[in-house]
Every structure is written in C-alpha cells, then in structure tokens.
Amino acid sequence: MIPSSLKQAVTVMRYELWRATKNLRLIGLLILVAVFSVLAAKGLEGAGNATAFGKEFFTVAPFLLIVIVGVWLGGDILASEFERKTGYMLFANPIKRVTVVAGKFMACFVSTLLLISVIYLIGTIFTLNNYGWAPPTILGSFGLAVLYGCAVLSLTFLFSSILGVAGATVISFSTLIVIMPILGALLLSKVGVEPWFLLMYSAGTIGAYIDPPAQRIVSTPTGTSYAYPDFTVSALVIIAYILVSLILCIIATKRREMR
Amino acid sequence: MEPVVTENLTKYYGKLLALDNLTMKIRKGSCVGFLGPNGAGKSTTIKILCGLIYPSKGEAHVNGFNPSREPRNALEDVGCIVEVPDFYPQFNALDVLRYYGKIRGISDPELGKKVKEILELAGLSKWAKTKTSKFSRGMKQRLGVAQVLLHDPSILILDEPALGLDPRGIVEMRNLLKEMIKQGKTIFLASHMLYEVQEVCDAVALINKGKLSVYDKVENLEKLFKAQIIEVDLLNPPTSKQLKKVKKLESVKSYSAEKNRIKINFDGDKVAQAKLLRVLVEDIGLQVASFRPSAAALEELYLHLVEE
Numbered sequence: 001m002i003p004s005s006l007k008q009a010v011t012v013m014r015y016e017l018w019r020a021t022k023n024l025r026l027i028g029l030l031i032l033v034a035v036f037s038v039l040a041a042k043g044l045e046g047a048g049n050a051t052a053f054g055k056e057f058f059t060v061a062p063f064l065l066i067v068i069v070g071v072w073l074g075g076d077i078l079a080s081e082f083e084r085k086t087g088y089m090l091f092a093n094p095i096k097r098v099t100v101v102a103g104k105f106m107a108c109f110v111s112t113l114l115l116i117s118v119i120y121l122i123g124t125i126f127t128l129n130n131y132g133w134a135p136p137t138i139l140g141s142f143g144l145a146v147l148y149g150c151a152v153l154s155l156t157f158l159f160s161s162i163l164g165v166a167g168a169t170v171i172s173f174s175t176l177i178v179i180m181p182i183l184g185a186l187l188l189s190k191v192g193v194e195p196w197f198l199l200m201y202s203a204g205t206i207g208a209y210i211d212p213p214a215q216r217i218v219s220t221p222t223g224t225s226y227a228y229p230d231f232t233v234s235a236l237v238i239i240a241y242i243l244v245s246l247i248l249c250i251i252a253t254k255r256r257e258m259r
Numbered sequence: 260m261e262p263v264v265t266e267n268l269t270k271y272y273g274k275l276l277a278l279d280n281l282t283m284k285i286r287k288g289s290c291v292g293f294l295g296p297n298g299a300g301k302s303t304t305i306k307i308l309c310g311l312i313y314p315s316k317g318e319a320h321v322n323g324f325n326p327s328r329e330p331r332n333a334l335e336d337v338g339c340i341v342e343v344p345d346f347y348p349q350f351n352a353l354d355v356l357r358y359y360g361k362i363r364g365i366s367d368p369e370l371g372k373k374v375k376e377i378l379e380l381a382g383l384s385k386w387a388k389t390k391t392s393k394f395s396r397g398m399k400q401r402l403g404v405a406q407v408l409l410h411d412p413s414i415l416i417l418d419e420p421a422l423g424l425d426p427r428g429i430v431e432m433r434n435l436l437k438e439m440i441k442q443g444k445t446i447f448l449a450s451h452m453l454y455e456v457q458e459v460c461d462a463v464a465l466i467n468k469g470k471l472s473v474y475d476k477v478e479n480l481e482k483l484f485k486a487q488i489i490e491v492d493l494l495n496p497p498t499s500k501q502l503k504k505v506k507k508l509e510s511v512k513s514y515s516a517e518k519n520r521i522k523i524n525f526d527g528d529k530v531a532q533a534k535l536l537r538v539l540v541e542d543i544g545l546q547v548a549s550f551r552p553s554a555a556a557l558e559e560l561y562l563h564l565v566e567e
Contacts, residue, residue: 002335003364011361015354022349085345089355089406092309092339093362094331258311258341259272 005099012095012103017110020073026111029069033115034122037061041126050131051211054138057123059207062116062145066203067176069115070152073108075169078160078253087258097253105157105246112149120145141209144235148203151238152176154245155199161252176200192223199241202234260323262287262414262445263308267317270303270469277303279469280317290436290446292456292477295466296565301449302342304466305418308447309339321414337414338407343400343423348392352383352402355391356409363410373409381405382431396423404432415439418449433459453558465564472564480560487552489523489532491539494546497521504543510535519548 003011020026040061047053078101081087090100120142127134155176160168180200187195195201208228218225263285270278278300285291295301306312307319310326310333318325324333346355353374360370378384381401386394394402400423407415421432429452436459439446450456456463457477464474473480496519497505505514510527525535532552539545 001364002331003362005331007364008362011358015358015361018354019347019349085342086347088311088341089344089346089359089403090362091311091330092334092341093359094334094337095362096331257313258306 002094005096005102008095008099009103009106012100013106013110016077016104016107020107020111025072026114029072029111029115030118033065033069033118036065037119037122041122045126045130050127050133051135053130054123054127054135054141055207055210057126057207058120058138058141058145058210059204061119061123062148062206063203064177065119066112066116066145066149066152067173069112070108070149070156071169071172071176073111074153074156074160075172076160076165077104077108078157078249079163079165079168082256082258083164085258091258098250101157101161101246101250101253105153108153108157109150112153113146116142116145116149135210137210141206144206144209144231144238147235147238147242148199148206151199151241151245154242154249158245158249158252161249161256188226194226194229196229196233197237199238202229202237204229205231205234261285262322263416263447264320265304265308265317266320268304268307268314268319269316270300270307270312271315277469278307278314281466281469281471282317283464283471283474285445285447287445288443289462290440290448290460291474292460292463293447293449293466294451294453294456294463294561299466300469301466302418303469305339305341305416305447305449308416309337309341310334311341321416336412337416338410338412339416340400340403340407340420341418343396343419344403344406345399346391346394346402348390351386351388351390352378352394352405353387355402356406359406360409365410377405377409380408380435382428397425397428400424401428404435413444415444415446415448417446419451420448421450421452421455429455453561465561467565473560487525489525489535490549490551491521491523491545491547492549493519493521494548495519497545501543501545505539508535508538521545 041057044053044056047056081090091097120138124134124138156168156172159172163171176199180198184195184198184201187193205228209231213227216227216230218227261284265281265283268278268281281300281304293301293304303312307314308321308326310330313327319327321333321337322335326333350358356374356377357370360374365373378387381404383398383401383405386398391399391402400420404420407417421429424432433455436446436448440459448456448460460477462474462476463480465472497516502514502516505511505521505523510525510531512524512526514521514523523535525532527535536547536550540547
C-alpha cells in the first residue's frame, strides 16, 4: 500500500536532511554561519547601546548569510535529480513530483531555520553579554528573517527546477546579491521610486524592525528618501515571492523531462 | 486488461521524431523483449512508461493508469530500471534501499528483512555499507535491480538490465529473469543482447526509427523468417566436394564454412533437422562432432528488419 503523499513528503524530507548531514553540507554551513556571526558581533561591539548593536548586527548577518544558506542548500536540490540522473530512480517510483518538491523544501526549510536560529542566538548572546539586556523586537526580526529565508529558498528552488546545477546556483546567488540590490539602488536614486517589490529591499525590514526610525518617509530637497521598507508591505511581498516561486517551481518540475 | 499498453505513442524531441505511433499491448505474465538499434526509441518508450518523460501524442497505460498523469497508481505495482541508474553519492546501498522502500510504504521490520534478502540476491551484501559513489557500473546496475525487486512488483520494465555486468552477472541476471517469469511476472525488457532475449522472452517487439517493425512470439518470428542457423562442428575440414553436396540439399538456403565449422542457413522443422544430420553424416560423409541450432536466428531477423 503506497503511503499518503504527506507521509512520502516526510520521508523525502528525512532522507534529504540525512543526506545534507552525510555530505557535511549542513555542518559546513553551521560552521560558516557561526564564525561569520561571531566575527560580525565582535566587529560591532563598539555600538553605543543594545538597540544600536542589534540593529547593525541583524541587518548585516542575516542579509548575506541567509542568501548563502538558501542558495547552498537549494541550488542543486532539484537540478541534480535531472542532471545527475538520480531522478531515474526517484521519479520512477509511485510518487508525485509535487511531493518530491514538498519534501525537499521542508528539508531545506528545517536546515535554514536551524541556521537562522544560530545567527540570532549568537547575536542575542552578544547583546546580552555586552549590554546586559536585549531588545524584545529581536523576536519580530527573527520572524521576518525566517520568512525571508523561506523566500530565498523558494526562489532558489524555482531556478533549480528550470536550470542545471551550476546555472541554478550562479543565477540564484547573482539575482539576490547583485541584480536586485543594484536594481533597487538605481530605482531609488535615478527614478525616485521605492523598490518595494524587490525581495532584497524587503529584507531591509529584518534589521530595521529592531528599532525603526520615527519617520519612514523623509522629504529632502533632492526628493523623497525612505528610512526603511514598510513592514506590512514587505511581509506581503516576501510571502508573494514564496507562493509565486513555489507554484512556478512545482509547475516546472512537473513539466521537466528526465531525458 | 493488459498490464502495459501503448496507443499511438508519439514523441518528438524538438523536431526529431523519436517515437512514431507506437501501439502495442503486453499480455499479463508474458516476457516481451524490446529490440532495436541505438536511437530506435526503446529508451524513450521505457521512459514514458515509467513517467519520466511525456508523450507528444498518444497514450501509455500501465495497470490501466497513465504514468504521466497518475504516477502513484500506474507505478504502484511496477519496478522500473532506466539505463544505468545513479544514486545519491552520500548514500550507501542500505540507505538507498531503505529510502525507496519507505517511499513505497514498506513498514520498518519488514523493510529491514527485505533489504537484507534483496542485497543477498543482488550479490551486494558485502557492500551494503559502502557509499554508492564507490560503486562500479555493474554494482550500480545490481543495486538498481535490487531496488526494482524490493517491493516484489508484478510488472517489471527494464532498460538494458545487464548493461555493465560481468559475464557471471549476465548469467545471474538471465537466471533471475527466468525466475521472475516463473513467478508469473510481466516483463518488458529492452535489450541489445539478442541471445538473452531469445533465451528469456516469449515474444519480441522490434522497433526501428521509432516505428514498430515486428511484434510477435519468438517462435512465430523464426517461422516468419523461415530460417534458422545450424552450426555444425566437424572433426576435419570439409572438402569442396562435400560442401557442394551440402549446398544442393533441399532444406539448405545457404551456408558458410570456416575451418572445421559449417553454418547452415536452414529452412525446416525438427524432423527436417534430424534428416539433415543423418544426410550430413551418412550420405555426405562428414565427421560431425556437434550439431546445434544457433541463437543467431533472431540476429538474422534483427539485421534483416533493421537494414530495411
């Protein structure tokens, strides 16, 4: 008797986590995240108070680390089934491709959640150690970071469902780290448009949530500037990225052939 | 209802026509050899049946379900092996079998027992805890076959299962297939190894340039071609006079002689075969050391149809 799709997805998730542990990918990321977070925290120790430290730390660390984590975990996860032909075994079993995507996504999400927790744990420990207290807004920032991590994974999964292993990794990384920030900066500076629809711009809320400035929109002689992205809009944008990317990823995986 | 059916199955890769209106039904409990040259459309057909690629036109049904649309139902009672399978390099043979066993819903105590049995059957017990990245091509093929048999399916769809195996492995594979046939399993076997197919299968489908050329029982195909090769080994090389006499025999279509061996392209049944042997020995005076029908009949048929 074939188990339910949910049970199959959980099996895929468990074995993907097992695989990530066996190939030392998860351990490698844990070390990277821990070392980077400690170094960032050490470098920011001169911040005046707990809020300023938290704001700086949780702007810098999650922004880059979450992208690295998401792309490293998700870049090859679907593409390799097609490119390295392991899919000849997996897809010839009585399992829907959407179940495979769900199981793999859950595995990457669990790993990402673990790694983001490590970043926040280190950040919070340093804040407590240096200033004797930590702003409670760290929890809200953590929620936004998890949501953002999910969006990075979704986008990477989408590229992985369409492209080869190398292509998916390079395109995911460059889209998130190079293209989106440049596009956002150009829109702001040259056109004067707030790039609220860009994922990387929405990621600005993660650090800003610790201590948002009183005024979000500031009028200047040269135009309008934005102190930080709108929290509600950003959360909705991140959710939209998650949903749209995942739906497109499922469609692409279902249509892709094992030639 | 036939367990494997294709109806006007057509597949284009871009502009290239890989499968051209392939229609065939595989009877329950039969073993059908699927032959054809490289690029004929064998793997394409197998991949469609296993839900790995989708037809451009037409339909495939496995156990009454379309594997493209309903893989869970279509592949529930099926074991598929496509080309030389590859596995996650981080996994060992145990991990691989447990993973696919879990996906198929085999419960824990039963799975452990089955995995042990199947590794023994595949000759991989010693390498159960070796990472698959260290496996040779033949070992990967064995593990692929083990995965196929793990859930004891009634339908086996096999693409070159003996590819990469050493001679001993090939014999073991042949015996395994014979055992599966005895158990009443339906087998669809794509292969280049004509002898294996002739030994194991009861029917042959021959595909060329995406089109089905022939699909019939092996014995009917031999009759269709009205020929079989008889290999005659002699103690001494035949004289030209003896060869002329052989050529003149009614049932002999043609022959070729090389040192102490004559290959006779023969048209006749078992009785005619016995008569031929008697004539060769008694009338022509050849010192026959062995006299046997060759497995080359299917090869002849294959070459004949593929050439066309």
